[in-house]
Amino acid sequence: MKDYSVIGLAYNKEIRIYTSVSTHLVNEAQKIHQSHPTATAAFGRFLTQSAMMSLMYKDGERLTLKIEGDGPIGSMTVEAINGIVRGFMLNPYVYIKYEDGPKKGKLNVGAAVGRGFIYVTRDWKGNYFTSSSPLQSGEIGDDFTYYYAVSEQTPSAVGLGVLVDRDSSVKVSGGFIVQVLPNASQETIEKVEKIIQNTPSVTDLLLKLQTPEKMLSYLADGTENILEKHEIKYECTCNKDKFRKSLMTLNIQSLEEILNEDKKAHITCNFCKKEYTFDENELKKMLKEKREINE
Numbered sequence: 001m002k003d004y005s006v007i008g009l010a011y012n013k014e015i016r017i018y019t020s021v022s023t024h025l026v027n028e029a030q031k032i033h034q035s036h037p038t039a040t041a042a043f044g045r046f047l048t049q050s051a052m053m054s055l056m057y058k059d060g061e062r063l064t065l066k067i068e069g070d071g072p073i074g075s076m077t078v079e080a081i082n083g084i085v086r087g088f089m090l091n092p093y094v095y096i097k098y099e100d101g102p103k104k105g106k107l108n109v110g111a112a113v114g115r116g117f118i119y120v121t122r123d124w125k126g127n128y129f130t131s132s133s134p135l136q137s138g139e140i141g142d143d144f145t146y147y148y149a150v151s152e153q154t155p156s157a158v159g160l161g162v163l164v165d166r167d168s169s170v171k172v173s174g175g176f177i178v179q180v181l182p183n184a185s186q187e188t189i190e191k192v193e194k195i196i197q198n199t200p201s202v203t204d205l206l207l208k209l210q211t212p213e214k215m216l217s218y219l220a221d222g223t224e225n226i227l228e229k230h231e232i233k234y235e236c237t238c239n240k241d242k243f244r245k246s247l248m249t250l251n252i253q254s255l256e257e258i259l260n261e262d263k264k265a266h267i268t269c270n271f272c273k274k275e276y277t278f279d280e281n282e283l284k285k286m287l288k289e290k291r292e293i294n295e
């Protein structure tokens, strides 16, 4: 089964809920980046939340999200549009567990991400809007709950979970965003809060309920009305022409240096690790074009 999100209204249209299963999506990301378990969990939670957030914008707005933490992962970047995501992290080789306490043995995502900020940039028809908020725990779910409250003025609860298997693959991944709409009564808010407080970990919920529809129904306490279902996936849109264009932004001197010293340019895409090579002839042609532009 492919990954997807469902969006629904619940509690007499007072609450909007997004739920997702993203197991394939995060497995794809893990394979591409060869990430170690704690980095996989952090990045997977971030990708899942970004995919859901991109479904909130109806005009196909491209989102660029960045988490800049001072933990060993460093920064993580995700691009998202209509449920399609791609991203990369500075250091994917992070494996930290809780040493003691009630979470002993579990992946310590908070320590891997550290303290810092979330940045969300919306590209709407060439106009860029950036908002940011400080990280709360580095566990991603809490951090976006805070982000939605302060930056989007939409009280929300974000739950995200990635369960990594012994062979480093992803056993299950997914999450939810519960949004309180302006017309919500105090009674409804308390009801939803109670359900969320009593919810086991998101990975337990995923293992038990399996589908976004069942998660939605659980969070909605059976009052849901499903509005939409969207495929979500990890996909890179790079191609040789895009890298050619970025090489063309270099100045003539830099291009000459590459041509004279290496005789070729090797570029690896950050998002999908695909490699592109520009040989001597291609570089010469680009240099010629560049000189013509400058004349």
Ligand SMILES: [Zn+2]
Pocket (backbone or CB within 6 Å): 236, 237, 238, 269, 270, 271, 272, 273, 274
């Ligand atoms: Zn790519």
